Amino acid sequence: MNDHAVTLTQAERIRVASNIRPKDAATMMILDRSGASPRILMGKRHPGHKFMPGKYVFPGGRVDPGDRHMAATGALAQICEGRLCKRTVRPTSSKARALALAAIRETFEETGLLFGSAEFGAPERPPAGSWSDFAGQGVFPDLGAVSFVARAITPPRRPKRFDTRFFTIDASAVAKRIENVVGPDSELIDLVWVDFEEAKLLDLPTITQVIIQEVEARIEGGFAPYLPVPFFWEKNGSFVREEL
Numbered sequence: 001m002n003d004h005a006v007t008l009t010q011a012e013r014i015r016v017a018s019n020i021r022p023k024d025a026a027t028m029m030i031l032d033r034s035g036a037s038p039r040i041l042m043g044k045r046h047p048g049h050k051f052m053p054g055k056y057v058f059p060g061g062r063v064d065p066g067d068r069h070m071a072a073t074g075a076l077a078q079i080c081e082g083r084l085c086k087r088t089v090r091p092t093s094s095k096a097r098a099l100a101l102a103a104i105r106e107t108f109e110e111t112g113l114l115f116g117s118a119e120f121g122a123p124e125r126p127p128a129g130s131w132s133d134f135a136g137q138g139v140f141p142d143l144g145a146v147s148f149v150a151r152a153i154t155p156p157r158r159p160k161r162f163d164t165r166f167f168t169i170d171a172s173a174v175a176k177r178i179e180n181v182v183g184p185d186s187e188l189i190d191l192v193w194v195d196f197e198e199a200k201l202l203d204l205p206t207i208t209q210v211i212i213q214e215v216e217a218r219i220e221g222g223f224a225p226y227l228p229v230p231f232f233w234e235k236n237g238s239f240v241r242e243e244l
Contacts, residue, residue, distance in 0.1 A: 004210045008152075008232055008239040011206040015157035022153050022163040024095075026103035027060025029149070029215060030113070032171040037195045038219055040212070041171070042202060043110060043188035056202040058211075059110040059188070060103060060164070066127025067098040067105060070134075073117050074144025076100055083229050083244040084148055084165060097143065103167045104141045105130050110188050112181030115173045116141040137176050145173040147225070149218060150211050151244065152232040166211050207232070 030041040042056040076084075076096060084099055085091035104115050109130050116139045126135035134141065150166040182188050194202070196216045200209065214230050221227055228243035 002241045004213065004230070005232065005239040005241040007210055008206055009234075009237075013155060013158060015155070016159075019156045020161055022161040024063040024099065024102075025061060025162040025164040026063060026099045026106065027058045027164055027166055028103040028107045028115075028146075029058050029166065029168045029211070030107070030171055031168055031215075031219075032193060033219075034172070039193045039195050040199055040215075041111070042192050042194060042199060043182070044190040044192075046185075046187055046189050054203060055205050055208075056192075056199075057205065057208055058166070059107040061106040061109075062162070063098055063102040064105070064127075064129075066129060066131050067101040068094055069127050070101050070105075070131045071123040071126065071140060072097070072101060072143045073120060073140040074142045076143050076146065076148075077225060079225050080146070080148040086244045087231065099165045100143055100146045100148070100167060101141060103146065103165070104169075105134065107169075108134050108178075110181070110186075111191060112178035113174050114139045114141075114176040114178070115145060115169050116175045118175045137178070139175045142173060142175075145169050147223075148229060150214055150230050150232075152207050152211070153234070155234040155239075164207075168215060 032039040043059055045055050045057055081096045084096035108114055114137055118139050120140050122138045123135040123140050126132045147168045149168050153163045154161040182191050199212050218227055231242045231244050232239055
């Protein structure tokens with residue numbers, strides 16, 4: 001068991017719920033590497049939330065049906081798609097694509113940032129809801145800008161369980177920003193740009209802390225596409241770190 005798996009295993013978790021199947025989810029770490037040291041965008045969750053109140057997190061959430069049908073520019077790198085299809089039930093290119101698009105959509109919903117391209121006009125016939133709002137800004141989401149960097153499954157018997165895929169995207173890939181999305185009555189009440197050392201001092205969920213360290217090491221290793229993607233899940237009461 002590596003150090004990150006030990007950290008996850010030692011985290012206190014109340015296990016009172018009947019066991020449920022994890023929901024597919026996706027989250028986005030936005031990286032700004034334009035300065036001397038990389039920075040990441042963290043959002044503070046509303047203190048009234050039942051799930052992780054007041055914690056600093058990456059924007060993200062559950063995959064929606066519309067994520068399978070939204071038009072996009074670019075394509076997921078083949079190595080990312082292949083890894084997204086590993087260790088999954090009924091793996092398909094469509095599911096891999098939906099996971100990445102969910103990360104882009106959730107980022108839009110929670111931060112107002114639209115990652116994509118405004119060079120092609122507005123996408124036609126977008127799914128209703130957030131994707132319709134996204135398309136209304138004249139932006140296509142860009143799958144080619146997204147990298148798959150980690151996966152983690154919530155342990156059994158937790159009230160909420162997610163099979164979360166962690167993605168990164170460069171801050172330079174933003175095409176547009178909607179103002180006043182973040183505020184005291186929103187899901188995220190604050191956004192902060194922090195370097196990796198500053199991020200570790202925030203009130204973070206344990207898994208977020210672990211993924212930050214994983215991505216920091218990935219950047220130090222050159223952020224090459226061939227670098228393995230860690231996969232954290234619980235086996236016999238302890239977390240294991242496998243590589244996809």
